[in-house]
Amino acid sequence: MVGERLREVILRGELQPGEKLHQNRLAEQLGVSRTPLRTALAALADSGLVVYESNCGYRVREFSPEQIRGAFIVRAELEALACTLAAPNMTDAFAQQLFDFVAEGDRLLAGGQLLEDNHAPYREMNVSFHKLIQTIAGNPWIADFVARLHNVPLTSDRIILWEHWKIIHRSHDDHRRIAEALSHGNGMRAGAIMREHVLFAMDYLLSQLNSQSEGALRIVPARANTQNRKTSKRKP
Amino acid sequence: MVGERLREVILRGELQPGEKLHQNRLAEQLGVSRTPLRTALAALADSGLVVYESNCGYRVREFSPEQIRGAFIVRAELEALACTLAAPNMTDAFAQQLFDFVAEGDRLLAGGQLLEDNHAPYREMNVSFHKLIQTIAGNPWIADFVARLHNVPLTSDRIILWEHWKIIHRSHDDHRRIAEALSHGNGMRAGAIMREHVLFAMDYLLSQLNSQSEGALRIVPARANTQNRKTSKRKP
DNA sequence: AGGAATAAAATTGGATCCAAAATGATATTT
DNA sequence: AAATATCATTTTGGATCCAATTTTATTCCT
Incomplete structure (x- = not known):
């Protein structure tokens, strides 16, 4: 705590x-x-x-760019694995939840841009989407390790590069295709998209790291956590 | 400590x-x-x-058979990934070290069986072989996560099922083929063998778990660790 | 007699205390 | 003046102490 x-x-x-x-x-x-x-x-x-x-x-701890790169590579593989494992476990309810997240992303991006106020909600939607796939996969190790990889500064899902519309738009389109593939039970295809989804984020982050200064990377904190509260038992 | x-x-x-x-x-x-x-x-x-x-x-902590299964599945994928990443980093020296481990295994298995006294040495050779590939891969996250997966009781590399000659012989043959493939720079092929190498171990362990009692699984401890000493600086 | 309520014992979690080691400063020597 | 040695201060790591909570045992009531 x-x-x-x-x-x-x-x-x-x-x-x-x-x-x-x-x-x-x-x-x-x-x-x-x-x-x-x-x-x-x-x-x-x-x-x-x-x-x-x-x-x-x-x-x-200090992380070298090479270690950050390594973290993305392992995360890409683990999240791809999550997709292949999730496919046989898909239900209509799970598919619906995935598409709900996609729809929420559609709404947040509706104006052809991502407004400042929508950064945090988009971030949370993104985290939820990825986590849901790991949940459906049903292998707790994957979620655990992916969470550990997010604990690497700059690799974290706290960071999203908001600047370029084309990239965020494409990233959201990946989500849609992943949801489609999973809902049709095609885990390998979903996994392939997911792998590229993560590896491209890696390439993009590292290119930004090389060009601009680290301080320029936007870190968007979660909103005051009224949600996400764990069990808290208190005496009266 | x-x-x-x-x-x-x-x-x-x-x-x-x-x-x-x-x-x-x-x-x-x-x-x-x-x-x-x-x-x-x-x-x-x-x-x-x-x-x-x-x-x-x-x-x-208690681990369900399903969690143990999950640990093997993730380990299979991570060690396969280690193979694909190791291939482009191979040098003659690394290849030599891999084949040295294979040769040591040949020696330990020479008599057409694995003698009681050779259990611990074989176990250590096995651990070293896998670790070396992870080292060559150069991605510290893989080694870290694989080590965590070994921290699951029964999933640990402390446990090897020694009973059936055919299985241990085949497992050692996997090592040889993996070393061959890597030395030829064929990471995908090495990865495929490695994945099956781990997944078969999973199937075999789980089948043993279902049939015989857990207590029958042999846990072979490392020999008194005169090796493996970490940096220890002492004042005179 | 069985169960609820209460009291006693044990155990946990946090704070403080103390020795050993490391860091930094001062003095001493070459 | 530079380098080394010595000393003081700071900081860490482990032990002990104490309050709060949980667990166990006992008593009391229905």
């Missing part, structure tokens, strides 16, 4: 890669003692977001 | 799945205080070997 907050802080880039994580300072900033902070750090270290060195504490 | 020991204990099956992890007792058994134990538990929880519930502590 303090771990979640730390993860957000790191992924939003508020802590520089390589930066040392000062336990006293961080604990105070987060308003907790060092003990829960350290358990959170241990978990983050295992998940690979921070690195630990004995007697030297934790620091924010 | 205390985490490593705990991981071993759990993977060896000395703690039953679902069993509650008593912090006081465990800390005493491991000869440490509760604080380092709890950081270790937090890390293991993130890596998915134990589950945590607020105010109820940690318990050993």
